[in-house]
Amino acid sequence: MSRQPTAARRSAASRAAILNAAFELVGEVGYGRLGIEAIASRAGVGKQTIYRWWPSKGAVLFEAILVRSFGDGEEPASLPDTGDLEADLRTVLRATALELASPEVDRPLRALTVAMVEDEALAEEHRVRVEEPTREAKRARLRSAQRAGQLPASLDLDIAVDAIFAPMAQRWLTRSGPLTEEYADVLLETALNGLRHHGPNQGPNQGPNQGPN
Amino acid sequence: MSRQPTAARRSAASRAAILNAAFELVGEVGYGRLGIEAIASRAGVGKQTIYRWWPSKGAVLFEAILVRSFGDGEEPASLPDTGDLEADLRTVLRATALELASPEVDRPLRALTVAMVEDEALAEEHRVRVEEPTREAKRARLRSAQRAGQLPASLDLDIAVDAIFAPMAQRWLTRSGPLTEEYADVLLETALNGLRHHGPNQGPNQGPNQGPN
Amino acid sequence: MSRQPTAARRSAASRAAILNAAFELVGEVGYGRLGIEAIASRAGVGKQTIYRWWPSKGAVLFEAILVRSFGDGEEPASLPDTGDLEADLRTVLRATALELASPEVDRPLRALTVAMVEDEALAEEHRVRVEEPTREAKRARLRSAQRAGQLPASLDLDIAVDAIFAPMAQRWLTRSGPLTEEYADVLLETALNGLRHHGPNQGPNQGPNQGPN
Amino acid sequence: MSRQPTAARRSAASRAAILNAAFELVGEVGYGRLGIEAIASRAGVGKQTIYRWWPSKGAVLFEAILVRSFGDGEEPASLPDTGDLEADLRTVLRATALELASPEVDRPLRALTVAMVEDEALAEEHRVRVEEPTREAKRARLRSAQRAGQLPASLDLDIAVDAIFAPMAQRWLTRSGPLTEEYADVLLETALNGLRHHGPNQGPNQGPNQGPN
DNA sequence: CATTAAGCGAGACGGTACGTCTCGTCTTATC
DNA sequence: GATAAGACGAGACGTACCGTCTCGCTTAATG
Known part of the structure; x- marks a missing residue:
């Protein structure tokens, strides 16, 4: 969020009210029908107070969702590492499946997705502040698994x-199937099988079951 | 597309002009700034002619993209089957990567994605008319590979x-990396490895070192 | 009413239905909200059938009111002449007052007034076909009174x-007072007084105290 | 004019521009083709600024004409009183005839007439704010003449x-004759004759010329 | 401790687009 | 060939928001 005015005098109460209002409204009407005037009105705030601190409704929404997800302090984001890769990933994937299946997460997340597809700058900010840290955490866990052989x-x-x-992300986005723990488990098993057998010399057609093609 | 009026008298010329205009405009300004008035104006058509036949700008766009993709006759959609699964999938994935990387496909497809995330009914229609047929074609190819062992x-x-x-769909959506033929190849290899080694006894309880690594 | 097409094949039933519908509708919604589509719909007639025979909604209304007022044969319009001018005029003025006060006459007449103020051509036609004949009938009665001294x-x-x-016409138009038989009587008395005392030598230069009081 | 919003912040420049635009346009296209969008566009104003302060195009026009006629301060409106009733009335009637005959007055006044015939509320406001004060001024002059005998x-x-x-008003409305000073003079003479000879004992049929009926 | 300058709630403003309504024309099928 | 039906291009309607711009008011930091 770029903010031009002197942030010193900024009203914390107004900021919180705006973020709350935005989060509530997006859950009620979706991203397309979310409007600055509605946010301002629900927050009990002048429109200018929004325009002063955020460049677009997408930016407000982005911050609102971030604050709800990780609180205001920037998050560390790390995956569990018990030594058992599959168990750790299963924990994470199952939790993700349940979250994505719940409406409280689903609605705002879809709104955020729209906001990012429509606004490249917002997508970039998301990539830097959310996606890349998350991805690095995932990489870190896999790296740890590599070190453990x-x-x-x-x-x-x-x-x-x-x-x-x-x-799973794709299934959520397209609603092409249910997001259950069973799905998470099967998904994980399939993926890990592929990864475990991956190697520089493994060309096509040499799996254990290969038939007489 | 639900259509209430007597479709008999419908003007084919107006329909085509509207779909063309919608397709062009969405490529120029994106889904968020696409408007019914602009479509009507560019198509040389009254607004009512759009509202008479489509319920929303998303529906117009959806039909516009469909007509562009498969022509007006409904598509069969099947994958190549030369007997070599990996080669066939490589052909498809490479082509998909190149398509998604090209702006002419990227812009309208992002618009369609937004339209579907915002409009559940549109997503459902897409699922039935596009996604499920496509998915079935993919399943059919894999089934053929199963039969071939x-x-x-x-x-x-x-x-x-x-x-x-x-x-690949996810990388396209989030722009988390380049969509190249190399990426397609690596992706395919990893996925196929996992699928080939999949089996009822290969559960989560294998030891960590069992792969040939 | 200018009518270009071959009037021979004209449907008398449609014409009557249109005029009835126009008359009813103008009584219900007023001239401003009277529309060709509504007339056609209520008459069970295609819009083109109206446009073919009348140039404007005002023209339809004009004819509708004429037909209602005098039947389809063009009217003669004459005032009673019993020899007693004041009695004859009282009869006419009282009847006029009661008519103008009744909503069934008031609403369409106001509509016709608007139509004529807005459409000079319609006003001209009214002048020729209604107003001038009526005025001539009035003049005729007064001429008769002149002959009788x-x-x-x-x-x-x-x-x-x-x-x-x-x-009385003015009071009706501006609703500046009630249209009663008493009003008609007082009006008539005042006017006739003026007319009876009128003469070539009774110019503006009479002294102020010349009245009988 | 009823005004709901906080009139304090109202832009005087916009108000004036709107009233001017309305007045000009009604003179160019007449009441029927006068539209809010055209007024807004010519005034360089958003449509909402009109809808915020006036309930209808008739109300805008009414205010526009009032402001043009009397300026913004509410008018006193009184008739000359030189002691010579006929001379005073002649002055007024001649001026009125000339005004009504001039297109600059005629066009807007016809529009206002239509507006009032179509909109009862507007007619009521006109009655209270214009007609009744004017009529009272006329009554006052006649009362003065009564006191003078x-x-x-x-x-x-x-x-x-x-x-x-x-x-004269009726002749103007129906265009049944020219509005000249001569007409004004004859009119006045006839009317005053009637009024001067009026009295409680003057029943019908006793004018000076009464023939043998 | 006043002064003062910013943020603030409010909301009027010039605009754009909405979705609806009706215009007058044009087309099709029916009788 | 006139008709009922109604799709069409056109464009105004009145509404909803946009993002900008004052207004006074409150409130914190400075002189």
């Missing part, structure tokens, strides 16, 4: 992260 | 489709 | 007609 | 006002 050292970690997490 | 018979085909295609 | 021969008959009838 | 004390002043002024 649970994954091949040759694995491209970004590919690995996508293999594990992308299917 | 190239993939385990126990494989859940929906999971398999997601494992192969979701990572 | 009840009114000075020097009287300008148009001035006389206005003196008798204009005040 | 120039008119019978028994005269009903409202009837008298109508007798003098209604014929």
Whole structure:
């Protein structure tokens, strides 16, 4: 959030009221029907107070969701590491599935997705402040697994992260199927199988079951 | 598209002009700034002619993109089947990567994504008319590979489709990396490895070092 | 009413239905909210059938009111002449007052007034087909009174007609007072007094105290 | 004009621009083709600024004409009183005739007439703010003439006002004749004759010329 | 401790687009 | 070939918000 005016005198109460109002409203009407005047009115705030501190409704929403998700202090974001990679990832994926399935998370997250698809700058900020830290946390956990010999050292970690997490994100976005713990488990098993058997010399057509093609 | 009026007298010329205008405009200004008045004006058409036949700008856009993608006759959509699964999928994934990377496809597709995230009904129609047929074509190709012994018979085909295609879709949506043919190849290799080694006894309880790493 | 198409094939039933519908509707919604589509719809008639035979909604209304007032055959319009001028005029003025006071006449007449103020051509047609014949009938009665010695021969008959009838028309238009038989009587008495005393030598230069009081 | 919003912050410049634009436009296109968008556009004003302060185009026009006629301060409106009733009235009637005959007055006044016939509320406001004060001024002049013995004390002043002024108004409205100074003079003479000879004992049929009926 | 300058709630303003309504024309099928 | 039906291009309607711009009022930091 770039803020031009002297932030010193900024009213913390107004800021909180605006973020709350934005979060509530987006849950009620969706991103398309979210409006600055409605936010201002619900927050009991003048429109100018919003325009003074945020450049767009997307930016307000982005901050509102961030504050709700991690509180106001910037988050560390790390994955559990008990030594058992599959168990740790299962914990994370199951939790993610349940979160995405709950309306309280689903509605604002869809709104945020729209905001980012429509606004490149917002997407960039999200990438830097949320996605990349999260992805690094995931990479870190996989790196730890590589060090423990649970994954091949040759694995491209970004590919690995996508293999594990992308299917669920895609299923959520397109609503192409239910987001259950069972789904999380099957997903994880399939992905990990692929990653474990990955290697620089593993070309096509040499799996254990390969038939007479 | 639900249409209440007597479709018999409908002007084919106006319909085509509207769909063209919508497609062009969304490429120029994006979904958020796409407006019915602008479409009507560019198409040389009265606004009412749009409202008479489509319920929302999202619906117009959806139909515009469909007509552009498959022509007006409903599409069959099938994947190549040369007998070599990996080669066939590589062909498809590489083509998809190049398409998604090109602005002519990227802009309207992002617009369509926004439209569907904002409008559940539109998403449902997309699911039925586009996504499910496409997914079935993918399943069919994998089923053929199962019959040829190239993939385990126990494989859940929906999971398999997601494992192969979701990572690229996600990378496109979030712009988290470049969409190249190399990326397509690595993606495919990783996914296929996982799928080939999949089996009913390969559960989560394998030891960490079991792969040939 | 200018009518270009071959009037031969014209549907009498449609014409009557249109005029009825126009008359009813103008009584319900007023001239401003009277519309061609509403007339056509209520008459069970295509819009084109109206546009084919009338140039404007005002023209339809004009004809509708004429037909209602005098039937379809063009009217003769004459005033009673019993020999007693004041009694005859009282009869006419009282009847006029009661008519103007009744909503069934008031609403359409106001609509017609608006139509004529807004459309010069319509006003002209009204002048020729309604107003001038009516005025001539009034002049005729006054002329008869002149011949009977009840009114000075020097009287300008148009001035006389206005003196008798204009005040009531004005009171109706501006709703500046009630239209009762008493009002009609007082009006008539005042006007006739003026007319009877009118003469070429009764100029503006009479002294102030000349009245009988 | 009823005004709901906080009139304090109202822009005087916008108000003036709107009233000017309305006045100009009604002179160019007439009341029927006068539109809010055209007024707003010519005034360089947002439509909402009109809707915020006036309930209808008729109300805008009414205020526009009032401001043009009397300026913004509410008018006193009184008739000359030189002691010579006929001369005073002649002055007024001649001036009125010339005004009504001039297009600059005629066009807007016809528009106002339509507005009032179509909108009862507007007519009421006109009655209270314009017509009744004007009529009272006329009554006052006649009352003065009664005190001077120039008119019978028994005269009903409202009837008298109508007798003098209604014929010209009616001729203007129906364009049934030219509005000249000569017409004004003849009109006045006829009306005053009637009024001067009016009295409680003057029943019908006793004018000076009464023939053998 | 006043002064003063900023942030603030409020909301009027010039605009743009909405979705609806009706205009007058044009087209199609029916009788 | 006139008609009922109604789609069409056009454009005004009145509403909803946009983002900007004053207004007074409150409130914290400075002189």
